Amino acid sequence: MGSKETSLSPMLLLSVLAAVFGNFQVGYHSGNMNAPQQVIENFFNTTWQANYNVSLTTSQMTILWAVTVSSKDFGGIVGALGVKGLADTFGRRNSILIANALSVVSGSLMSISQLCGSLGLIITGRLIFGLFCGLCMSLIPLYIQEVSPTALRGAFTIMSHVSFSLGILVGMVMSLEEVLGNAQFWPLMLSLSVIPAVLQYLTLPFCPESPRYLLINRGQEEEAEAALRKLWGNSWDILTEINKMREEASQTQSKVTLRDFLSLRRYLNPISIIVAITLGAQLSGFNAILNYSTDIFTKAGFSQSQFLTLGTGVINVVFTVVSVLLVERVGRRKLLLTGFMVGALCNILLTVSEATMRCIPGMSYLQVLLVFSSISAYELGPGPISWFIAAELFDQSARPFGMAFTCMLNWGGKFLCSLLYPPLLNLMGAYxxxxxxxxxxxxxxxxxxxxxxxxxxxxDEIASEFRQANRVVLLKELQKDFRTFN
Incomplete structure (x- = not known):
């Protein structure tokens, strides 16, 4: 691989940065509902009293808040169903722009919820935003993977997760009571995601469509070459890359249906890998900590728990950046294994610290350290890699299905954690x-x-490995059938 192949052109950087404005929005709404929980719950109770002349009970409030928080994640599951249709019909870039409209609608609805005295507008707004999440968290990694040189593919894709983590941190800051997370300004706080949505509309239309989509999906070779030159500059390797795309196109099934995706043997191994990695990441405890960290720190005895929650956001960003620096040096596999192992150890120690906090002095400080360590382990590998690994394991025709499937699993895991963590904590405690x-x-x-x-x-090299595995299995089955016949 020549050195020119990894050179960065301004257009390539602009394309990546314009795309990740979407991840920033998702992160913002993942981090802004923690600190102002009591303020928004007071609005819920006041609105409920005005409509029904009765206050919400504690259990009703717990359920209503869990539904409010998890509605975004449920919307993410539904939104992921549209990834394949959008990505293959309108292209990767245009699909991101189409999905972006959902974010604008969502922010607008939540901004008028207090004015209208409607808690339903918050839940509806978060549900619509969830549809945007389900689309963009698949479409953006898909676009970045297909416009990036191989040597930078992993690092550039994790940039989308860096943007996501930055969004979480900004959401945490904006939701502090001293900033916008108070009784007067919380609707404004919920609507600020419209700003990066507008910025994406101002930048992404000037970026090229995915060259791989143009050549392999649409058969537009000249347009693909022009897009590649615009993205990578006039490097000597452009024609080599075009030849690689041609070769991949010849090996790729022209159209893959959902039935093909779920039944063809060459896809079954990648699917099983995605299920394990994605559910391992989303059921690691990270989402419970992210959504309920303020409550966790308060129960541990810290009076300024919202600032510790802000610390989780900082740790989140720092270790996502570390992942960017390591992913092309260490590799995906080692980062995943390290993150899973350290995360498991942190959860075991969290069980011990939670169970002994009342009888052993200083355990609350250990719990804070373990929460930070758990977040670090997640962002080191499982968090960012679980969102994009599917794009590397499937061929061009099946890649949107793979990303949509990954997105559904990711948001499904987030939804389960957000919805079930509070009642499970009441039922099981530290365990x-x-x-x-x-x-x-x-x-x-x-x-x-x-x-x-x-x-x-x-x-194509990765897809060939799974195709070869498929041929080996098929050959063994044919040999077995031949022996049986004889």
Missing amino acids: VYLIFTAALCCAFTFTFFQLPETKGRTF
Whole structure:
């Protein structure tokens, strides 16, 4: 691989940065509902009293808040169903722009919820925003993967997760009572995501469509070459890359249906890998900590728990950046295994610290350290890699299905954690973290035995490995059938 191949052109950087404005919006709404929980709950209670002349009970408030928080994640599951249709019909870039409209609508609805005295507008707004999440968290990694050189593919894709983590941190800051997370300004705080949505509309239309989509999906070779030159500059390797795309196109089934995706043997192994990695990441406990960290720190006895929650946002960003620096050096596989192992250890120790906090002095400080360590382990590998690994394991025709499937699993795991963590914590207490430990151990085991390293390998090389595995299995079955026949 020539050095020119990895040179960065201004257009390539602009394309990546314009795309990740979407991830920033998702992160913002993942981090802004924690600190102002009591303020928004007071609005819920006041509105409920005005409409029904009765106050919400504690259990009703718990359920209503869990539904409010998890509605975004449920919307993410539904939104992921549209990824394949949008990506293959309108292209990767245009699909991102189409999905972006959902974010604008969502922010607008939540901004008028207090004015209209409607808690339903908050839930509806978050549900619509969830549809945007389900689309953009698949479409954006898909676009970045297909416009990036192989040597930078992993690092550039994790940039989308860096933007996501930055969004979480900004959401946490904006939701502080001293900033906008108070009784007067919380509707404004919920609507600020419209700003990066507008910025995306001002930048992404000037960026090229995915060259791989143009050549392999649409058969537009001249347009693909022009887009590639615009993205990478006039490097000597452009024609080489075009030839690689041609070769991949010849090996790729022209159209893959959902039935093909779920039944063809060459896709079954990647699907099983995605299930293990994604559910391991989302059931690791990270989402419970992210959504309820303020409550966790308050119960541990810290009076300024919202600032510790802000610390989780800082740790989140720092270790996502570390992942960017390591992913092309260490590889996806090692980062995943390390993250799963450290995360499992943190959850075991969280169980011990939670169970002994009342009788052993200083355990509350250990719990803070473990929460930070758990977030670090997640962002080191499982968090960012679980969102994009599917794009590297499937061929061009099946890639949107793979990303949509990944997105559904990711948002499904987030939804379950957001919805079930509060009642499970009340039911199991400290031992709820053992559920997360079991999920991480299963993910570690499956990753160790099944996931090939994808660092520095082209899409066709990775797909060929699974096609070859399919041929080996098919040959064994044919030999077995031949022996039976004889």
